[in-house]
Amino acid sequence: MADEELQEPEKQSKKKKKGKGGMSVPVVIGMIIGILVVNVALVFLIMKFLFVPEPTVMTDSTGKIIQIKPSGDDDDGDDYEPSELDDEESEFFTNESKGKFFETDRIMTNPRSSTKAVMVKLGVEYRPKMSEEEELEKLKADSDFMIKVMAYTRSVVINELGKMSEEFMLNSPKDSLALIFRDKLKSYYKERKMFLRKIQITEFIVQ
Numbered sequence: 740m741a742d743e744e745l746q747e748p749e750k751q752s753k754k755k756k757k758g759k760g761g762m763s764v765p766v767v768i769g770m771i772i773g774i775l776v777v778n779v780a781l782v783f784l785i786m787k788f789l790f791v792p793e794p795t796v797m798t799d800s801t802g803k804i805i806q807i808k809p810s811g812d813d814d815d816g817d818d819y820e821p822s823e824l825d826d827e828e829s830e831f832f833t834n835e836s837k838g839k840f841f842e843t844d845r846i847m848t849n850p851r852s853s854t855k856a857v858m859v860k861l862g863v864e865y866r867p868k869m870s871e872e873e874e875l876e877k878l879k880a881d882s883d884f885m886i887k888v889m890a891y892t893r894s895v896v897i898n899e900l901g902k903m904s905e906e907f908m909l910n911s912p913k914d915s916l917a918l919i920f921r922d923k924l925k926s927y928y929k930e931r932k933m934f935l936r937k938i939q940i941t942e943f944i945v946q
Contacts, residue, residue, distance in 0.1 A: 838866045839878065842941060843889065848897045850905040850945070857900055857908060860942035861920065863892070868932045888931065895923045905945060913940045 840862060847858045867874055877884035899919055900908070908916070921938040928935040 838864060838936060840864050841880070841885075843892060843896075845942065846893050846896050846900075848900050850903055850908060851901060853905045855905055855945055857905075858942065858944040858946075859896065859900070859940055861892070861896065861917070862939040862941045863935070864937040864939070865928060865933045865935050868934060873932075884931075888928070888933070891927055892924060895927075896920055899923060908945060913943060916940060916943075 843861045843863065845858050845860050847856055849855065850857055867878060869877065876882065879885065917938045917940050921935060924938070925935050
């Protein structure tokens with residue numbers, strides 16, 4: 740009887756030892772692979788954010804800009820001629836006397852991967868295709884319409900400058916930067932009956 744009582748605790752002890760075993764090897768391997776996949780994905784996202792390709796600006800022998808290739812996610816593989824106007828715009832701009840102009844406030848942001856600040860002011864030349872009543876109502880500097888146009892303009896400029904390195908900004912002709920802004924803003928202005936003729940960089944500071 741005593742022997743049976745001694746054997747019973749031994750069996751229970753063996754069961755407890757089996758129950759306390761660690762995680763199986765496949766589970767450990769699965770966890771390690773999961774951690775590696777997450778780390779690789781994070782590194783990829785960081786690299787994509789830090790190393791956005793810059794626009795490619797092509798010039799002829801005189802330095803005139805002849806082609807710009809867009810950068811980043813907006814690049815659909817097609818180059819475009821930045822200074823050309825379509826037929827509707829060309830006809831519309833024959834009467835330059837009705838053209839209008841405004842200058843933005845100073846726009847400030849950081850170049851890509853830089854702690855320095857870049858500050859620009861833009862002069863925007865356009866011609867509205869509106870009735871006189873619409874012009875009087877919408878094109879006042881303090882109108883809701885123009886406030887929204889100015890806000891969108893600032894947003895696009897900040898976004899584009901944030902994709903560029905300090906070196907690219909300083910080494911690129913200012914006309915090329917202005918053309919990049921113009922081509923990014925052109926469709927937005929046209930939707931609002933404002934034909935965007937030209938953008939000038941009236942102030943440019945990196946510090």
